[in-house]
Amino acid sequence: MWSFRTVLTTALVGLQVAALLAVLALTYFASQNVLLAYAEKLTERVARDTTTFTENFLNPADDAAALSQRLAESAVLGTADRAALERYFYEVLRSRADFAGIFYGAADGSFTFVSRDTSVPGAAYRIKTIETAPVRVVELRYVDPEFRPVSRRNDDADPYDPRTRPWYVKAKASPEVVWTEPYIFFSSQRPGITVAKAVRADERLGMRGAVGIDIEINALSAFLSGLEVGERGSAAIVAQSGDVIAHPRPSLVSAGGDQPTQRFAKLTEVDDPALAEAVASLPGGLASLQPGETRLTRFTAGGESWRGAVRRLAASRTPWVVVTTLPESDILGPIHRVRNIALAVLVAVAAATAGIGVLLARAVTKPIKALATQAGRISEGDFDDVPLPPMRIRELDDTRQAMRRATSWLRERRRENLALTGQLREAGRVLERRVEERTRELAAANRELEIANRNSNMLAHELDHRVKNLFAITSSLVALAARTATTPADVATAARGRINALARAHASTKDATDGTLAAIVRSVLEPYAGLEGFRLSMEGEPVTIRGANVTPVGLILYELATNAAKYGALRASGGTLEVAWRRIGDGCAVELIWSELPNEPVGEGMIAEPASAGFGSMVIEAMATRLDATLQRQLTPHGLRVVLTMRGLEEGGPLHGSAQAGGPAAGHSRGDAARRRAWTA
Structure with missing residues (x-):
């Protein structure tokens, strides 16, 4: 709240400033409107003169x-x-x-x-x-x-x-x-x-x-460069297509840089924001102008207000328009300077009036200031009685007595409030502890729900991906069976056998708990074994995989085989698929090499799915991370080559001589530590 001295001084200064401002505003805005009307006429006249020159040209x-x-x-x-x-x-x-x-x-x-x-x-x-x-x-x-x-x-x-x-x-x-x-x-x-x-x-x-x-x-650009439209105004000629035909800066007309054939620059390419904004502010665009029509516009460019006039040439043969732009500051500059001088005079008069008001109010406000000081101490919590100066004015003395009574009442109320405040603080602390406990419980429940939701989405994606792959491979196996069969029964028998093998491979890559690397590779490639026109082979040392690693290895091989059937070596007759593995380093790591040599030329769309961001690639990358393995893909003109390096793959460390690849490779000697061919189809 303001003091009486401030109110009195402010009232005197305010009335005088208000009167001066009213006179200044009336003069300023009247002059501004006249000058802005002149700016519109100036831009319109320049547009008309430029149009006449262009038509005469x-x-x-x-x-x-x-x-x-x-x-x-x-x-x-x-x-x-x-x-x-x-x-x-x-x-x-x-x-x-x-x-x-x-x-x-x-x-x-x-x-x-x-x-x-x-x-x-x-x-x-x-x-x-x-x-x-x-x-x-x-x-x-x-x-x-x-x-x-x-x-x-x-x-x-x-x-x-x-x-x-x-x-x-x-x-x-x-x-x-x-x-x-x-x-x-x-x-x-x-x-x-x-x-x-x-x-x-x-x-x-x-x-x-x-x-x-x-x-x-x-010559039109030369004419425009000689026009004087205020200090920073200009005029340009623009086609209805948005091409800048002529400009005061001729270098802005053409575009194309060092190209052999240049072209007219577009409005959006010209370093003239006022020209572009003038055209953009035109309702209906340039195409809405009729021959000989002139439209006035007001717009903002570079953070300031501009006036513009857009006039189309009268002849329909040349659908060009002349755009004239002029910043309002060029016209309003003098009146702004006069306004600043008037404001300086206004400040000087206000300062003089304020000095007189202070001297007048000082004699009246001293008793009121004493009461205000007492009220300030009460507001700070000091309710003790303090001596006040004599009040010779009846109204002020009545106020002094009332303040004494109010101070006594406030002291009593403060004692009661302190007791109630202590009780409320204790209740608040209890409530805060209960809220914190409930918040922690809700946060834990939310985390569990988020984990369950992510697992559910992952399972749905994997199921959808596998079903689509199984349908695609089943269709391919039926087509391959029909290629060599002579009767429908032969087709059914061959297809049924391939589909059953495919089902076993799918189950082995998803639910297996232990096994050898050779057995997993053989189960994945079994649906394609014996197909006429394809060559499948695998070879490698005996490697027994620990139970936790069987499913990741099987899923990686299953995805690679699916991609080969859809895009790579198993897509058309004559393809070759080779799988080989060996121990490297100190024997604690296993390197598996998957090589595809399709019969068809390698191009875009063939063997490309592993490098894409599809769900199959996500499964391969996730399983490789789970195995702490590195995966390298190389697509050459001859086909796809994938190198999978796995560490800590075996149960109890590397096998030496006692483990068997199993299956078709069982005929090899158990003591043979060299690489061996396990299956050829």
Whole structure:
């Protein structure tokens, strides 16, 4: 709560500041609105002037194309007189510095083109002619500024055909003068546009050809760079497609970097945030503007407010728009400076008023301050009576007596509150202990639920993965059985045997508790043994696997065999699958090598599943981690090679001579410690 002195001083200062602020605000906002209205008119006028300049710049091309078309159709300058046509084109280029080239393309594919070209020393123009009868000849001639020959050469490898060019196609479809979309000229790498008109001898006859003019439009950028739109404002010409046709900084018009063929830069590629935001703020986009229409817009760019005017050219042949942008700070800068001066005066007046208010309030607030001091001590818990100065004002003396009574009552209430507070604190401690115990119980229950949920999801994924693999392999085994069987009974017998073997392999890789490495490999490959056109082999030293490691080893081999049947060596006849293992190091580690040599060429999609992020790969990686094993895959042009290095695999350490691989390998000597072939199919 403020003191009486502060309230009195603040009231005096506040009233004076409010009056001054009201006058300042009225003046400021009125002036601001006038200046902002001027900014809108300025941007609109610049857009209109730029539009007029652009249209006046393009109109001569219309006239030149129409004149050339009429001369080509008349007896004064016919298209058959190639020399006269070249001379006329040269004279047009001399008179119009903004024309980059003028040409005539005939319906038979012949072509006459005169353009500016200084690539040859001493030359100022290049004449390109294409003759199509009796044979195709492309000739390039270079002449000096007076049209005197400099050099010539043939370029018969040039495939140019005027009849396929956009200007010819558009001229053929329209009786009027046509304009192409703006593009970057290949030879000069400058922005330009082509205007063309069809040449017809008679309206009833077909098209004889088309005359066209290439216009360099970089003069528009030069015009825009000379405009003064405030201190930081500018104007640009943009096509409805979003291409920047002309800009005060001509280097921003083209894009493509060091590419042989450049293009117009898009709005999003130009380093001009105000231009992009002005177009983005336009409702309906550029395509919504009608010819000759102007729209005003306000937007934010670079953290400040801008005004803009967007005006489309009146001619429908060129769907371009002129975008003018002007930051409001350029217009409001002077009024902001006046505002700052007024604020400084306002601060000085407020300071003087505050000094006078302090002197006036000091004489009135001394008794009130004494009461406030006593009230402050009470608020800090000090309820002892303290002496107060005499109060000569009746209302203040009544307040002093009331404070005495309130202090006595507060002392009594404090004693009662201290007793109640002790009881509440003890009850709170008991409640906190009960809440903590219950929280720990809930956290333990949540952890158990999370573990159970993860196990359930893992089991569901594994079941889905195995069922899909079993269906795919079963289908393959039935197809292989049908390939060699002669009767349905043979198919059923062969398929039933393979499917039963597959079921045994599945059970052995999931539920086995002990066994030898050879037995596990044999159970996994048993469904494919005896299949015609496949070669299966395994070899290795006798290795007995401890019970805890049987299932992980079986699952890894089962996944590898499934992938081989779906994508690799067991996918088509002629494939070879070799499995070999041996002890390495001090005999405490076992290295298993799985090699696939498919008959089909190795490509994308074959033997690729082990490297993917599928569930099978997740199972292999999880089982390898469980075995503390390392797994290496290598896909070569010949097939897949997997190396699995397992440590601590055997029960009681490595076996020497007494263990047997079992099965088909039982015929080998028990004392043979060398690698042995256990099964060949």
